[in-house]
Ligand SMILES: Nc1ncnc2c1ncn2[C@@H]1O[C@H](COP(=O)(O)OP(=O)(O)O)[C@@H](O)[C@H]1O
């Protein structure tokens with residue numbers, strides 16, 4: 079659908095892309111160096127001893143389990159916040175919603191309110207109600223992720239042509255077939271973006287996990303926090319931090335690929 | 343596969359105003375009816391009511407004796423092709439055409455084989471593997487037509503499907519529609535605002551004015567024997583001579599003009615298509631007057647003449663045309679004279 083850009087435009091794009099990549103990569107350089115350093119005394123520009131001690135120590139501190147728990151937490155948040163965001167976004171974009179302004183404000187409110195402000199009160203509530211900490215954690219994080227998924231899905235549905243679904247129905251497709259064969263494929267790129275953002279909310283959370291989870295659920299950010307509060311741990315912290323950086327980058331690439339396939 | 347389609351007193355209101363105010367229309371099995379009307383009169387609304395995408399406030403839709411009125415769209419067998427082709431962008435051309443077969447539960451291979459046949463019917467067999475985004479507008483509409491036919495609809499609904507296409511491509515689509523009638527004889531209700539298109543593809547043209555079918559007749563009859571002044575005007579008729587019918591003749595400022603068929607006595611407006619009016623010398627003709635204006639209309643000329651009964655027009659072929667100021671005579675051929683009731687209100 080999109081034509082190839084003329085040569086001069088492409089030439090101008092390359093340095094900008096390089097600059098953007100540098101912007102992302104530069105903060106990672108010390109991290110990469112630390113993760114490969116066994117010794118890096120103060121005035122030295124580069125590590126004096128290279129090695130993987132940091133990674134071995136990280137594994138010993140339970141980084142593997144934390145990685146798994148973080149992935150599960152991100153997935154759980156995405157699994158709740160994405161469909162909810164899609165339904166709310168579709169209603170807001172395509173249907174008449176009573177008190178639309180109020181509903182929108184309520185849905186976007188969690189962005190404006192710092193999570194710990196809400197969380198303190200919630201913790202006592204969930205504890206008294208006997209809700210398991212992990213369940214409460216997933217619920218609270220899903221609500222904080224909702225503004226992002228609603229925003230993405232509302233924009234997507236604003237440009238969405240319901241005529242495709244109507245066309246499908248006159249061709250004999252029932253509501254289920256319309257959902258599976260028309261609606262979801264057409265919404266897939268936006269759904270992937272929304273799910274990615276929701277995943278990140280769960281993946282990168284520290285405060286809510288600490289307070290609501292009561293320190294029982296050790297995710298990657300919790301591990302980084304615990305390790306970096308002690309001194310002399312730089313190599314371990316670097317290794318765990320890198321572990322926390324890579325999965326979102328992979329997901330981002332996958333999302334971008336899906337979005338490109340959808341645009342074709 | 344084809345059945346008749348009967349619309350019975352369809353009413354649809356939007357915010358109090360009745361857009362459709364009792365639409366009655368019959369499309370015979372295997373027939374093509376064009377629903378013609380100015381834009382905004384509710385033509386698309388009629389199709390949406392037939393397809394089940396909208397619900398009438400009153401009235402019924404029947405096809406082959408079956409009452410469709412309360413049925414879900416997917417259970418009606420009324421495939422709709424709209425002004426925009428709306429091919430599914432995530433499916434190949436072949437899978438678009440196979441879509442109705444796939445949702446009907448056909449195995450993928452069987453569905454694709456049958457879809458290939460429908461694609462062949464519209465002459466696009468070699469585009470099967472393409473993505474819709476790579477097609478031209480005409481090709482997209484052909485695929486949309488093939489996809490609708492693959493649903494084996496009892497009634498095919500076409501909502502101005504060719505109006506966005508270039509004139510040449512549009513004529514190709516008209517020929518295709520004629521070919522398809524020969525091959526599968528579907529029952530077709532076609533919406534258009536283009537008189538030429540209606541005349542070219544339909545057996546019967548139904549004129550929708552003010553929420554009702556003002557007249558339904560073959561295109562030729564519609565032009566020469568309009569049911570009302572409104573129909574005559576909508577079809578581009580410009581010659582109107584007010585007067586009255588007296589014993590088989592129309593009496594007006596032009597005098598007494600004999601009518602070809604019996605009309606009841608009383609006030610009436612004589613209408614004669616400008617294409618039927620011939621020019622002659624000022625001494626002859628049913629009316630004489632002075633040419634006020636000559637305007638080109640493609641290969642033809644519109645000659646406006648002031649007569650004792652008001653302005654009258656003739657359309658002449660290429661050749662000698664009079665100039666403004668000339669005195670001319672106008673011949674209103676007896677078999678082309680037609681009287682409609684005076685406009686009320
Ligand atoms: N869903 C709707 N809500 C409100 N008004 C509508 C709706 N659909 C159609 N209308 C109105 O009904 C009238 C007829 O529309 P339409 O059937 O699209 O006309 P046409 O196809 O003849 O151009 C228009 O005035 C339009 O504004």
Ligand SMILES: [Mg+2]
Nearest residue numbers: 385386387502
């Ligand atoms: Mg319309």
